Amino acid sequence: MGPFDRAVEQHGVTVLRVCRALLPPADADDAWSETFLAALVAWPGLPPGTNAEAWLVTVARRKALDVLRGQARRALPVETLPEPPAPRPFDEVLARDDELREAVRGLPHRQRVAVVGHHLAGLSHREVAEATGVSHDAARRAASDGVAALRTALVPPPPALASDPPPALPPAPRRRRPGGPS
């Protein structure tokens, strides 16, 4: 294998996006760190020709699932509020991206996990169900209710903006499939 550094350089942002799609910011950063530390340990033994990006994304999903499982087990009676997103620079694209992230985080816990796990991380409903300790049907229902809630929450930009030159919008959430071009 080549220098591990190069894998961090090339795939660090992909792994960060996977972690952030799945988890709130502080947890996402921890999952990123754990992913790359685990990958560094395993790196010399990786079979030559391994697709490093696909492998890292798999490790990241597992780390994120571990965190989600831990949260499901804790079964807090009151939902803790997700952390507010960090202040971002004035950038229109980032603003739209944050809007989506905030809407996802605003979903009830069960819907959020189902939407993120199924639609953003590419897990099956059964995998989401196993990770969160609910039935297969409940996971499917939560994902579909979550998507419906997001559609309602993400209203299009007000007409005042629409008359301006159109800003470059980030890809819609359902197109952000891990493994594919994003």
Added chain:
Amino acid sequence: MTDPTPAEQVDLAVLRARLAAGAADAGVLDVAWSTLDSPVGRLLLAATEVGLVRVAFEVEGHDAVLDRLATTVSPRVLRAPARLDAAARQLDEYFAGRRRAFDLPLDRRLSRAFQLAVLEHLPEIPYGRTASYAAVAAAAGSPRAVRAVGTACATNPLPLVVPCHRVVRSDGTAGRYRGGPEAKALLIDLEATP
């Protein structure tokens, strides 16, 4: 894959620094590296847990050097300047004319037997002086191995710190150097300046 946004770049820089520290703590940072700007161009410094293992000039191609370190030492390679702090500081002092000898733990694993025997004699050449390849061959106990001494010096994995730049041809010309002839001449001049 789209490029990182400016905000992501900042976050990734922080995360990478944290990863380097975590890897060192966990004992899985086999090769730490950093760069240093110097009068002979940007230098790559690399260290194992044992000590400084490689100093490389820009003309060698830093990417190529890291590739070889991954193959010959370990692919667990991360940019982690903390482990190179002492080496960078001493090199800065050297280039400023404030240091005449280096006091750093060295990892000699990239040198084989004969090269090691040759390089271990080089710190005996005082700062500001030069010795001929023939003289070094004699000191290493192989007076007829002048060409081999030339090769050993020209492929020194720890140039500057192990002063192969002080070994010159018997006719007084500089001879081969990993950093190129201009770098070698610059170092001999630097040390000749009182």
